[in-house]
């Protein structure tokens with residue numbers, strides 16, 4: 001029997017793989033996800049939420065409400081001891097959404113289940129072999145799959161990355177943490193403690209009986225399966241008591257090892273999420289980075305699969321997303337150091353925190369941590385170029401519309417804001433005529449000159465800015481949208497409807 005074929009196979013159905021599957025399915029791509037786990041349950045709580053730009057990209061697809069209905073908006077950013085309140089940022093979501101990764105993944109999986117995506121659970125990618133036309137993917141259940149592209153969204157220990165021979169350079173661990181969810185016979189000291197080693201914390205979970213425990217270990221240890229005795233000893237070491245800890249329902253270890261894939265692409269094999277970058281979880285960046293990798297890659301891969309853009313479009317994925325993760329790695333290394341509190345570190349933390357609390361540094365740091373300040377390098381020009389399209393209230397002849405509503409289908413859109421006729425030639429990019437009477441304001445940067453038109457990519461980033469004429473529009477259209485038309489039948493009518 002021949003191998004079953006899909007245009008794209010995704011190894012791993014965590015947050016990154018699920019988001020990528022949704023993006024590809026929305027763009028009409030035949031996609032399959034291979035996931036080792038039998039369901040979307042996670043053993044432990046892992047990520048505690050995601051940040052503003054991630055909420056925005058979900059809003060661009062019309063699914064943010066599903067997460068907002070269950071999560072709590074919080075001002076979560078700190079740097080040293082400075083609180084970085086971002087509630088004055090020009091976004092509909094100037095906050096972090098606190099929601100455990102377990103629920104985030106389940107909500108993503110429910111959305112994916114509504115889309116034409118084949119999910120192969122209790123299975124795993126074991127190996128693959130690529131040739132000039134595609135990739136043969138070998139699965140644990142023996143069934144081979146044939147794909148035009150394989151994307152490794154299979155986490156920090158990514159088999160796909162290793163089998164593709166992609167290096168994972170970076171920095172070895174300098175500290176390790178135990179993390180557990182366990183009952184305790186005695187009332188523990190709840191809260192966060194800092195010492196010369198780093199941070200320790202104990203907090204109750206929703207059931208009121210289980211505690212989440214995070215401890216920085218005295219020595220750097222490796223191995224993700226520590227024992228209950230190690231947890232007890234580490235508690236005694238920090239608090240002088242193990243509080244009668246028992247029955248951990250989750251016990252694991254993480255370190256500050258910091259690494260990034262040398263390349264995000266080897267031929268027909270690509271990497272996204274933790275498979276492409278790992279770092280200390282301080283600042284809660286990982287899940288957000290992965291989801292946004294997926295949103296950057298999805299529409300590009302779809303166009304290449306449909307033959308409406310050349311294969312070279314895929315190279316812009318690494319060019320745009322590698323620097324974003326590299327910056328997050330730098331931030332997490334700096335923040336991880338600032339958790340230490342020997343007298344000299346305390347002095348540094350004091351100075352850094354004083355500066356971070358000032359208005360300009362606060363905005364810069366919160367802009368970076370939230371992802372709202374991301375600028376892809378699309379050349380010089382208007383400040384909007386390469387930055388996210390703000391979710392403005394627009395007026396059209398058919399009534400009011402939010403800018404993000406125009407992106408629900410995952411398609412590009414040209415928003416014409418004055419009466420000039422803009423020619424999109426053979427590209428069939430939908431043109432929406434709209435007016436916006438309010439200011440244009442960008443996070444961190446502030447007010448910018450109102451453009452007369454903007455070409456917005458499916459991921460919400462501005463690919464061209466009109467300033468009174470159509471200079472450069474033709475070039476931007478062919479750079480990002482090739483010469484082909486929409487391959488799966490949706491055009492401007494759907495967006496204007």
Ligand SMILES: Cc1cc2nc3c(=O)[nH]c(=O)nc-3n(C[C@H](O)[C@H](O)[C@H](O)COP(=O)(O)OP(=O)(O)OC[C@H]3O[C@@H](n4cnc5c(N)ncnc54)[C@H](O)[C@@H]3O)c2cc1C
Nearest residue numbers: 012014015016036047048124125154155273274284286287
């Ligand atoms: C203690 C801790 C706290 C964290 N806190 C935060 C936080 O507050 N905020 C935040 O943003 N991030 C946080 N993170 C990081 C976050 O959990 C990850 O960045 C995120 O899960 C990455 O998503 P991913 O889909 O790329 O990879 P993963 O979540 O690792 O998903 C990979 C998937 O691939 C599957 N898989 C693996 N190998 C194969 C294979 N060969 N074949 C098929 N399937 C395979 C796995 O079963 C898994 O489902 C934290 C992490 C830890 C450990």
